[in-house]
Amino acid sequence: MTIVRHSYFMTIRHVRELLRQPWWIAVTLVQPVIWLLLFGALFKNVINIPGFHGTSYIEFLAPGVVVMTALFASGWGGMPLIDDIERGVTDRFLVSPVKRTALISGRLVHSSLTIAIQSVIIVVLALIDGAGFPGGFGGVVVMIVVAVMLGAAFGAISNGLALLARREETLIAIMNFVLLPLTFLSSAFMQQNLIPTWMQHVADFNPVNWAVVAGRSAVSANPDWGLIASRAGFLLALLLVCLAFATRAFRTYQRSV
Amino acid sequence: METETQNQLQDTAGEEVMIEADALVKTYGKGEKAVRALDGLSFRARRGTIFALLGPNGAGKSTAVKVLTTLTRPDEGKAAVAGTDVMGSPDRVRRTIGVVSQGTGVDIQATGRENLRLQGQLYGMRGRVLEQRATDLLELFGLADAADRIARGYSGGMRRRLDIAMALVHDPWVLFLDEPTTGLDPEVRADMWEQIAALAAEQDKTVLLTTHYLEEADQLAARVAIVDRGKVVAEGTPEELKSELRGDAVYVELDEPAADGAVRPALEPIAGVREVVVDGRALRARAEDGGRAVPSVLQALEARGIAVSSVRVARPSLDDVYLRYAGRTFQEAESEDTEVKK
Numbered sequence: 222m223t224i225v226r227h228s229y230f231m232t233i234r235h236v237r238e239l240l241r242q243p244w245w246i247a248v249t250l251v252q253p254v255i256w257l258l259l260f261g262a263l264f265k266n267v268i269n270i271p272g273f274h275g276t277s278y279i280e281f282l283a284p285g286v287v288v289m290t291a292l293f294a295s296g297w298g299g300m301p302l303i304d305d306i307e308r309g310v311t312d313r314f315l316v317s318p319v320k321r322t323a324l325i326s327g328r329l330v331h332s333s334l335t336i337a338i339q340s341v342i343i344v345v346l347a348l349i350d351g352a353g354f355p356g357g358f359g360g361v362v363v364m365i366v367v368a369v370m371l372g373a374a375f376g377a378i379s380n381g382l383a384l385l386a387r388r389e390e391t392l393i394a395i396m397n398f399v400l401l402p403l404t405f406l407s408s409a410f411m412q413q414n415l416i417p418t419w420m421q422h423v424a425d426f427n428p429v430n431w432a433v434v435a436g437r438s439a440v441s442a443n444p445d446w447g448l449i450a451s452r453a454g455f456l457l458a459l460l461l462v463c464l465a466f467a468t469r470a471f472r473t474y475q476r477s478v
Numbered sequence: 479m480e481t482e483t484q485n486q487l488q489d490t491a492g493e494e495v496m497i498e499a500d501a502l503v504k505t506y507g508k509g510e511k512a513v514r515a516l517d518g519l520s521f522r523a524r525r526g527t528i529f530a531l532l533g534p535n536g537a538g539k540s541t542a543v544k545v546l547t548t549l550t551r552p553d554e555g556k557a558a559v560a561g562t563d564v565m566g567s568p569d570r571v572r573r574t575i576g577v578v579s580q581g582t583g584v585d586i587q588a589t590g591r592e593n594l595r596l597q598g599q600l601y602g603m604r605g606r607v608l609e610q611r612a613t614d615l616l617e618l619f620g621l622a623d624a625a626d627r628i629a630r631g632y633s634g635g636m637r638r639r640l641d642i643a644m645a646l647v648h649d650p651w652v653l654f655l656d657e658p659t660t661g662l663d664p665e666v667r668a669d670m671w672e673q674i675a676a677l678a679a680e681q682d683k684t685v686l687l688t689t690h691y692l693e694e695a696d697q698l699a700a701r702v703a704i705v706d707r708g709k710v711v712a713e714g715t716p717e718e719l720k721s722e723l724r725g726d727a728v729y730v731e732l733d734e735p736a737a738d739g740a741v742r743p744a745l746e747p748i749a750g751v752r753e754v755v756v757d758g759r760a761l762r763a764r765a766e767d768g769g770r771a772v773p774s775v776l777q778a779l780e781a782r783g784i785a786v787s788s789v790r791v792a793r794p795s796l797d798d799v800y801l802r803y804a805g806r807t808f809q810e811a812e813s814e815d816t817e818v819k820k
Contacts, residue, residue: 230599238587241628305585313583313644316547318572319600477506478550 224320231327235301236334253290253339257346260286264410273412280352284364284436285409287343291336291372292404292429296396298332298376299383306387306474315475325467329376333369340365356440363449364436370456371432377463381470403429408437431455496652496684497523497546502555503708504541515541516552517708523701528678528685530699532692532796534811538708539688540580543656546686547577560651573601576645580656583644584637586630590621593629593640594647601648615643619673635666642673652684653677659694671697692796692808702796706804706811716796723794723802725750726768728775730761733785744778751775768792 305311407430424430435452438445504516515538523529531539544550548568557564560574594612616625619639659667677683695702696716703713738756750766765771768791
């Protein structure tokens with residue numbers, strides 16, 4: 222109960238912070254739109270490749286962009302925590318009775334809300350651009366949920382790394398190294414059976430691909446619920462591991478201060 | 479040594495002990511790079527008083543505060559606040575204490591009132607009680623006009639006052655102030671002293687203050703523990719510490735550098751004059767009664783043909799106390815420390 226209340230207080234704090242930075246809201250909202258339009262135009266002719274199923278690249282791409290947006294938004298999620306550490310805010314919280322988990326979950330709830338809003342914008346824009354999403358409203362909701370799960374997992378990793386490294390440069394280096402390759406080692410932009418064989422194998426173990434595959438199937442005409450459930454299960458397991466890591470990182474942080 | 483942790487401790491004078499540190503040891507890093515920040519630090523602070531840990535930067539004061547406020551754990555030793563074991567029941571300790579850490583803990587993206595509100599919520603306060611408490615504290619610390627402005631625009635002094643207001647929101651018994659006036663203007667510092675003094679005097683709060691300003695400890699604290707290299711090297715009231723030095727300091731500036739051997743025999747026969755040290759043009763001595771000793775000192779120097787350009791007599795300062803117990807002056811300790819850090 223206390224954890225829920227404390228998480229709520231922290232979420233309010235982060236949301237308020239975001240609302241006070243209109244230019245940042247603008248960037249947050251415009252970024253996914255740019256991904257969708259840019260990649261949509263760049264890879265438009267993908268549908269002409271023999272073996273590609275479907276007639277609309279935008280419809281194929283949208284789940285990929287939803288997941289990519291979730292991944293990037295969360296991957297950088299640890300940066301504001303480093304700010305808090307440098308400003309002494311984190312230490313102030315740590316000597317109060319606040320639940321440690323709430324310090325992480327407040328940030329994750331906040332970024333999940335952002336991801337959900339960004340996803341809705343992408344979906345609406347894709348619809349305008351000709352996507353059909355035969356999976357319907359329910360399918361879209363499932364797609365957003367798996368994207369949020371992936372985002373929360375990477376957000377937890379990013380926050381945990383922020384506590385361990387305590388330097389923006391380190392976090393930037395790690396995330397630069399990880400985020401784009403993970404995106405491209407998935408079927409976000411290209412049907413999985415059309416990418417090189419070794420990449421197909423790597424993609425099977427890539428959490429980003431779990432989210433893309435599950436989300437895309439959910440909005441398709443014939444969702445494969447078995448596949449969706451298994452990938453969502455993997456993502457849930459990953460999320461729990463990442464949360465445990467982030468909470469433990471507090472202990473390591475407290476030993477070193 | 480008492481081992482009880484759940485009941486209020488009493489010291490030998492029957493006073494209630496609110497903060498107890500017992501042989502705390504804390505090392506950062508491993509192997510050759512290891513730094514022993516606390517090396518058996520012990521002290522006890524009584525209820526309703528201001529207790530100061532005085533020492534140069536890097537002496538271990540902040541580490542002691544971090545241990546006592548549950549932020550970090552010591553490698554060895556015990557600590558209790560308000561009778562509760564700090565390592566055993568950290569959450570219980572957190573509810574009893576308010577902490578102002580070095581630097582600031584203000585969220586500069588939120589207003590003063592929002593900072594206070596969140597802080598209160600974390601201690602389970604809510605509704606009208608919390609709003610009223612926030613308003614009162616903003617008023618008390620002169621932040622009423624700035625209450626609904628974003629703290630990014632606050633001056634250093636305002637942020638510091640907000641820090642203290644936040645530490646007080648849940649009306650804690652014990653207040654930890656880690657270098658509360660570092661980096662503030664002298665006038666702002668004087669205001670801050672008044673407010674800190676009032677907390678102990680009027681609200682029965684026990685305050686643990688760390689500082690590297692000698693005047694600050696002298697002015698505010700009922701008792702001072704001098705900390706050097708992770709341990710307490712001397713403890714007492716500021717007056718006790720100073721009187722242990724027996725006598726005043728006499729500083730004589732010579733016209734020309736003189737040899738130690740030439741000056742010392744001239745002055746040592748004078749009754750009440752001790753510890754004569756000559757360093758170039760500077761002559762330093764201790765005297766039971768500085769004012770009385772000066773004429774004889776001048777006479778003796780004149781007799782040897784040593785010209786004097788100025789004489790100064792000073793009551794012993796905490797700086798002298800520090801020199802005596804740590805074996806180096808405050809400034810030396812500070813600069814040594816900066817070199818180590820580099």
